[in-house]
Amino acid sequence: QSYKVAILGATGAVGTELIELLQSRQFPVSELKLLASPRSAGRTLTFQGEELPIEAVGENSFANVDLVLASAGGSISKAWAPKAVAAGAVVIDNSSAFRMDPQVPLVVPEVNPDAAARHQGIIANPNCTTILMSVAIWPLHQIQPIKRIVAATYQSASGAGARAMEEVKTQAKAILQGETPTSEVFPYPLAFNLFPHNSKLTDQGYCEEELKMVHETRKIFGAPDLRITATCIRVPVLRAHSEAINLEFDAPFDVAQARELLSQAPGVKLVEDWQANYFPMPIEASGRDEVLVGRIRQDLSHPCGLELWLSGDQIRKGAALNAVQIAELLVARNLLQPAAPALAT
Numbered sequence: 001q002s003y004k005v006a007i008l009g010a011t012g013a014v015g016t017e018l019i020e021l022l023q024s025r026q027f028p029v030s031e032l033k034l035l036a037s038p039r040s041a042g043r044t045l046t047f048q049g050e051e052l053p054i055e056a057v058g059e060n061s062f063a064n065v066d067l068v069l070a071s072a073g074g075s076i077s078k079a080w081a082p083k084a085v086a087a088g089a090v091v092i093d094n095s096s097a098f099r100m101d102p103q104v105p106l107v108v109p110e111v112n113p114d115a116a117a118r119h120q121g122i123i124a125n126p127n128c129t130t131i132l133m134s135v136a137i138w139p140l141h142q143i144q145p146i147k148r149i150v151a152a153t154y155q156s157a158s159g160a161g162a163r164a165m166e167e168v169k170t171q172a173k174a175i176l177q178g179e180t181p182t183s184e185v186f187p188y189p190l191a192f193n194l195f196p197h198n199s200k201l202t203d204q205g206y207c208e209e210e211l212k213m214v215h216e217t218r219k220i221f222g223a224p225d226l227r228i229t230a231t232c233i234r235v236p237v238l239r240a241h242s243e244a245i246n247l248e249f250d251a252p253f254d255v256a257q258a259r260e261l262l263s264q265a266p267g268v269k270l271v272e273d274w275q276a277n278y279f280p281m282p283i284e285a286s287g288r289d290e291v292l293v294g295r296i297r298q299d300l301s302h303p304c305g306l307e308l309w310l311s312g313d314q315i316r317k318g319a320a321l322n323a324v325q326i327a328e329l330l331v332a333r334n335l336l337q338p339a340a341p342a343l344a345t
């Protein structure tokens, strides 16, 4: 069985990673459509050795398409995902547009794969920080329900797209040459600097990025009362997010047991060499599928607290890989039916 797949947002950092992953993971693609904004139309991208044209997304873009992988921002997903579903496609959406819609499953395959079966045409890919944290803490939550999470994130420029990655490099060069860096993507220079995530602030004093971790984690875990707080910081790193996570349980969680669980957890690679003071770093997480987890230790301020540190590739497991793994899950569970071939007229 193979599927006609469309990538909406094919020219973005996540879109190009989706193309690479469909190829490297040998997803059964019978035909690939590359959809983007009109300004990208006409360019080509290579898939399985073939130069494919990038088309401007339009009313007929989804005819006979079985699966759409969307990563072009919330407004594009809102405009086109319902039309793709109406045309018979299943949409895996990387934007935040539908994540909290009760009819839309929010899925991390290592955590809540069964939720995918409840889709009614759209499945939402969680925010990158939520995916990376969920993969790392779910194995612990299964042993002892987590009562409270305190997260601090160190988010790479890639979360704001390919232009942001280029900008931080240009800024660094300018500073090293004694010039004043300029900023377009971010309101402030990121090179040799850091600042609270500049997503919209709410009246609770939290930004939208922080509230995504709160609400999305509760939905994925099916734990509406899970207490979570987050502080999200943009840091001058290219493409991997890191997170300092503090977990509180009802009873003490044995550190050795936590380490053992995470050493075998799906999607996790334990990175800990205490003698060498060697732990997860974004430069080592970049380009990898796994979430690197380490520095697992007893919280010395609370007998039922546990601390851990993680780094994960924001573009890969934080977005494109998780979406492709959801697609693989749909295929494995027969939840993706290829469109009936159009009857010859």
Ligand code: 2RA
Pocket (backbone or CB within 6 Å): 127, 128, 129, 155, 156, 158, 159, 160, 209
């Ligand atoms: C960010 N998670 O890092 C958001 C969007 N990818 O900015």
